[in-house]
Amino acid sequence: MTPDWIAVDWGSSNVRAWAMGPDGAIASGSSDDGMGKLAKAEFEPALLRLIEPWLGSGVIPVIACGMVGAREGWHEAPYRSTPCTPIVSGELMPVPTTDQRIRMMIAPGLSQAKPADVMRGEETQVAGALALLPGFDGVFCLPGTHSKWVHVSAGEVISFQTFMTGEMFALLSQHSVLRHGMGGEGSDEASFAQGVSDAIERPERISARLFTLRAEGLLTTLPPAAARSRLSGMLIGLELAAAKPYWLGQRIALIGAEALSARYGLALTEQGAASETLDATACTLAGLAAARGVLQKAKP
Incomplete structure (x- = not known):
């Protein structure tokens, strides 16, 4: 061959x-x-x-x-x-x-x-x-360790912005005090949606909301899956709040790993924004x- x-x-x-x-x-x-x-x-x-x-x-x-x-x-x-x-x-x-x-x-x-x-x-x-996607005009979101929002028009990249959301999640869930309540790999859709909502409604309160995860784990035995999912929702919600000028009223396409793209799609849906998903490997090739x-x- x-x-x-x-x-x-x-x-x-x-x-x-x-x-x-x-x-x-x-x-x-x-x-x-x-x-x-x-x-x-x-x-x-x-x-x-x-x-x-x-x-x-x-x-x-x-x-x-x-x-x-x-x-x-x-x-x-x-x-x-x-x-x-x-x-x-x-x-x-x-x-x-x-x-x-x-x-x-x-x-x-x-x-x-x-x-x-x-x-x-x-x-x-x-x-x-x-x-x-011939003729695409809108915004690509590429979730990952360093997520990117890319505004495209007439076949050109007009502007883009990077968010360290994935790296922040890794640092907080693995190397901060929050790590004690986040073992395992499970997920909780309702907790994720709550985290997104908390971040978008009151982004200035997120530092306090983060410690609440630790306190709830000590006082109410918050399940690890719920804690991880709410943390993920908070951080993605912060990203969506900051990236709103990119995605609001735009056609949105997600390019990334299936599970992570699904989370971003869910978060966008919670904000009334529709999105489509493209396979990352197919886009790379x-x-x-x-x-x-x-x-x-x-x-x-």
Whole structure:
């Protein structure tokens, strides 16, 4: 098997690769060789360990997005300034390689001057979403460790804003006093909705509401699933309150992991805002295909 080209999504924690044929992915692989674990000289060997079975005697283009293009990554791909299209196939950053069987290129991220903001990898998902939803005009929400709200019009990213919601949840649930009442992995939809409502109605009270979770755990044996869900709701509610200028009255599409996107969708529904959900991997592949200049709608 020899693919036409290879698509790579290289984040801080892991790397995923797909062998791409005329109709989409024909093989895939992944490893935990994320950007955060590698020195610059280790990126090419890490990539080759993943894609070696797909290489032949010719030269295969490899197009990557994500933190691989960061200053601390394999090769820095300078940010493109908004407003702009999320990806331009002619502006990929070429990367010198020792192995002559691959022609490595990295998609640049996007930057915004005021308020200062940056993204790497999400611009590729936005480009893919636009390929999957022709004529889309509105807002993409990309939930995650650092959630992003992206305003798109006429095929361009007009503005965007990042929220550290996922990281805050991890810190509070695992490293703060709240951790004592949040064991397990369960969820409670009613508690989540309550947290969203509390945050949107009285955001200035959230610091106090957070400690209430600890107090209720001590005094009323608040179930861990309810505590975790209410904390999640509070933090997502804070994000929605701050991002309201983005989503209010707009068409909204969510791009992310299924469970997390469902939570954002529920929170938006509670505020009377409808949303649709796109598969994150499908968006990544379609975006990398756009970077390659391929007109196909790449499938995972």
